[in-house]
Amino acid sequence: MSAQTVDVRTAPHPPRPAAPPPRRPALLSRPRVRALRAHVGTVAGVVILAVLLWRLGTGVLLQGLRRLDAPSLSAALAIGLVTTVCSAWRWQLVARGLRIRLPLGAAVADYYRALFLNAALPGGVLGDVHRAVRHGQSAGDIGRGVRAVVLERVAGQLALTVTGTAMLLTLPSPVRAQALHLAPLVALAVVGALAVLLALHMNRAAPSRRGRALDRMLGEARAGLLSRRNGPGVALSSAVVLAGHFATFLVAARVAGCTAPVPVLLPLAVLALAAMGLPLNVGGFGPREGVTAWAFGAAGLGASTGVAVAVVYGVLSFVASLPGALVLVARRRTGGYAPAVPADVSSEKYGAKESARLASSSLPFSGVPREGRPMTPDSV
Structure with missing residues (x-):
């Protein structure tokens, strides 16, 4: 054996590669968690309906449906037209405050489509998600489009909160006593939250990334909801929309055979509308x-x-919301979407590119890849 021969038994071995990290169990994988989270609302709605049917029977579900007639359905369509146009106008005002141009006609059509998807799909919010994503895509800024829809929905919830609180405190209702006891605590909590926001807004000595994001959010909310240009229109449209919801509830009560006076039914309508805001339903029921x-x-x-x-x-x-189905079918046939170009960006920059990109996605929840990943409602 020559001197250059190396004994493999004594030769140093190369370092072993590090062991891969343990994989998470399949039950805790991210896709499964997202799927479970997306179906929690549906399961909760099914459970609520099952309990009601078990305790009250199926007769209560058919009692009012047998009384539906052409006048009540026509009234629902008429009220829905007024509330949808006012809601679209409110959305247009908020989008203008965020420097996104949104034609009123396109806003009405998109709002009808969102209402239909909210009523037809589980969860009750997928239509708004679709509306936000598509509007953001057409504007060239998905984040800004999503924030416009969020602020528009916040305006409606604020109108319901203020009006509902006043009704629950002044009109006879099952929760009036509890509301009177909780009103000072709620007012104190609101004042404390406003004080914290004011302190954060005034403390600009060492701005951080979170502080800048908070300032931007407050600035957009002020421009979209509270500015002199948009504030009166947002308040008026929110009041009309809420009045339309109350009118629909009163029509439903009369159709179902309830003869209680309006002051008794209005606080009950507030509670029903507040429950509808929870994304725990099946097609709106739950x-x-x-x-x-x-x-x-x-x-x-x-x-x-x-x-x-x-x-x-x-x-x-x-x-x-049925006119939204017609809008959905028409948009799927044409494959088009009216682009909403940001007011501070020229149409030459985004017009042709956005039109060609959006024409390739005509399905309700389809989206173009962004940064290598498809756009889905979960990514909003």
């Missing part, structure tokens, strides 16, 4: 029926009557 059954029972009108009113209200709301 918490609304449960809360309405409890509220009508506590008011001495009968839980079965409350369920009947809620079911009729859901049917009337779905009928009012």
Whole structure:
């Protein structure tokens, strides 16, 4: 054996590669977690409906449906037209405050489509997600488009909160005593939150990334909702939309055979509308029926009557959103979408590119790849 021969038994071995990190169990994978989170609302809505049917029977669901007639359906369509146009106008005002141009005609069509998708799909928010993403794509800024929709929905919820609180405190309702006790605590919490926001806004000595994001969010909310140019229109449209929801609820109560006076029904309508804001439903049904059954029972009108009113209200709301199905079919056939170009960006920069990009995605939840990943509602 020559001197250059190396004994493999004594030769140093190369370092072993590091062991890969342990893989997460399949049950905790990110896709499964997202799927579970997306179906929690559907499961909750099914459970609520199952409990109501078990306790009250199927007769309460059919009691009001048998009373539906052409005048009530026509009233729902007429009220829905007014509320949808006012909601689209509010969206247009908010978008203008965020420097996004949005024609009123396109806003009305997109809002009708969003209402139909909210009523037809589980969760009750996928239509708004679709509206936000598509508007952001057409504007060349998805984040700004999403924030415009979020602020528009916040305006509606603020109108419901302010008006509903006043009604619950002044009109007889099942929760009036509790509301009177909680009102000082809620007012104190609001004042404290405003004080914290004011302190953060005034403390600009060492601005951080989070502080800049908060300032930008507050600035956009002020420009979209509270400016002298947009504030009156946003308040007026929100009041008309809320009045339309109350009118639809009163029509549903009369169709279901409830003869209670309007001052008694308005606080119950507030509770039903507040429950509808929870994304825990199946096609709009779920918490609304449960809360309405409890509220009508506590008011001495009968839980079965409350369920009947809620079911009729859901049917009337779905009928009012049916023009959105026509918009959806028309948009799928043409494959087009009216681009909303930012007011501070020239149309020559985005017009041709955005039109060609959006024409390739005509399905309701389709989206073009962005940074190598497809745009889905979960990515908003």
